[in-house]
Amino acid sequence: MxxxxxxxxxxxxxxxxxxxxxxxxxxxxxxxxxxxxxxxxxxxxxxxxxxxxxxxxxxxxxxxxxxxxxxxxxxxxxxxxxxxxxxxxxxxxxxxxxxxxxxxxxxxxxxxxxxxxxxxxxxxxxxxxxxxxxxxxxxxxxxxxxxxxxxxxxxxxxxxxxxxxxxxxxxxxxxxxxxxxxxxxxxxxxxxxxxxxxxxxxxxxxxxxxxxxxxxxEPPVVQAAVVEALRQWGPVGARTFRSVHLEALDDGGWRVELAGQPGAGVPDRVGLTVRRATRAAAQLTCRAGGPAASTTYEVVDARVLGPTSPDAAG
Structure with missing residues (x-):
């Protein structure tokens, strides 16, 4: 069965x-x-x-x-x-x-x-x-x-x-x-x-x-930015990037700036634009009484704002 x-x-x-x-x-x-x-x-x-x-x-x-x-x-x-x-x-x-x-x-x-x-x-x-x-x-x-x-x-x-x-x-x-x-x-x-x-x-x-x-x-928006930075400029350690600026944009998104750890082989500073979206309602847990919407975060732009430190990550 x-x-x-x-x-x-x-x-x-x-x-x-x-x-x-x-x-x-x-x-x-x-x-x-x-x-x-x-x-x-x-x-x-x-x-x-x-x-x-x-x-x-x-x-x-x-x-x-x-x-x-x-x-x-x-x-x-x-x-x-x-x-x-x-x-x-x-x-x-x-x-x-x-x-x-x-x-x-x-x-x-x-x-x-x-x-x-x-x-x-x-x-x-x-x-x-x-x-x-x-x-x-x-x-x-x-x-x-x-x-x-x-x-x-x-x-x-x-x-x-x-x-x-x-x-x-x-x-x-x-x-x-x-x-x-x-x-x-x-x-x-x-x-x-x-x-x-x-x-x-x-x-x-x-x-x-x-x-x-x-x-x-970190708040969800910064989490999304950090994950994307680790994806683009890694593999490096989880704490290689730290948030130094978070700005809400007029269109509902956010601008996140991250500082890279010196000597880790990553840019000194990166900027990422994050958008939030709502997915269609679905049953999200086994015990849920019914469907519910969920929030997602997507990085739509990521760029280097400063030079890359000289010691490349292994």
Whole structure:
């Protein structure tokens, strides 16, 4: 019998839905190890005491952080020892702060770690290793589990200490979705084979722009400009270009200027014109109650505004 169950990721591929400019905004991240099962609203229904949740939400909101539940691939025993938490900050470039929790109240150290003026009470350590997050939140969207778990397993085999399954990151129809921290780089439309290749290239400073949804630290318009710059003048690292000017145009578009990293073999300054469009309504997630329109961003002009730095990227 043919399976006629609707799958949003299959439908998005059939429609060829663009994913550029769809990275959910976040400048910091609070990761809380929690074995699950994760409810549709993972953090709110995690069983963590409401008072602790409220303090974590307040601290996260004040510092621009996003809260995600994470777990190691493979469904670890929920009764094992202390679980991890981490604060990852790619806005300031400081190392990630990691701690552990056994009782819910231990997580208040994570709230303190979100405040740069206050130090956690419990033992913590700093780490500069990347974090690889794979959305496998099946009760939020089935496609995230179906497509995400094989990707998480493949990445965990290659980078066991860095890889975590995570709760909803946005863009279910682009599953499998992978977020690389601390860069805040969102990748989508991955499978087990392409994910390993894309992550290897990212860690080597050679971003594959074909799979890049955007950088979570930038607004969608700038995300689109950065992806196009990486496509045209790469392969280079995710943070090779930074936004220095954003201007709304009279015709509804935007002019984005990006500065290139000195010595990276890219132009010192580039200008890109970005247009926004609305696609026809479609069912965008497996659990959606009906069709909805989606927004896309397209770069219609890209040009060099300054010279290219002399040291060409490898």
């Amino acid at each position: 043919t399976d006629t169950t609707f799958r949003c990721a299959d439908a998005a591929r059939d429609r060829d839905d663009p994913m550029v400019g769809t990275a959910a905004p976040a400048r910091r991240w609070l990761l809380i190890e929690h074995p699950g099962p994760w409810a549709p609203e993972a953090f709110a229904e995690s069983g963590i005491e409401r008072g602790v949740q409220e303090q974590l939400r307040s601290a996260a909101g004040a510092s621009g952080a996003r809260i995600l539940l994470v777990r190691r691939p493979g469904r670890a025993d929920p009764q094992r020892g202390p679980r991890a938490w981490a604060v990852v900050d790619h806005a300031s470039g400081v190392p990630s702060v990691w701690g552990t929790w056994t009782e819910d109240g231990d997580l208040l150290d994570a709230a303190l770690a979100l405040d740069p003026e206050r130090a956690p009470v419990g033992p913590v350590h700093a780490a500069e290793e990347p974090v690889l997050l794979v959305c496998t939140h099946g009760r939020h969207d089935t496609c995230c589990a179906i497509r995400g778990r094989p990707v998480a397993a493949a990445l965990a085999q290659r980078w066991p200490d860095w890889t975590w399954e995570c709760s909803h990151v946005g863009g279910d129809r682009f599953a499998a979705n992978v977020v690389l921290l601390p860069d805040g780089a969102y990748y989508g439309y991955l499978d087990a084979e392409s994910a390993v290749r894309v992550v290897e290239q990212h860690l080597a400073g050679r971003v594959d722009a074909d799979f890049l949804r955007g950088l979570s630290t």
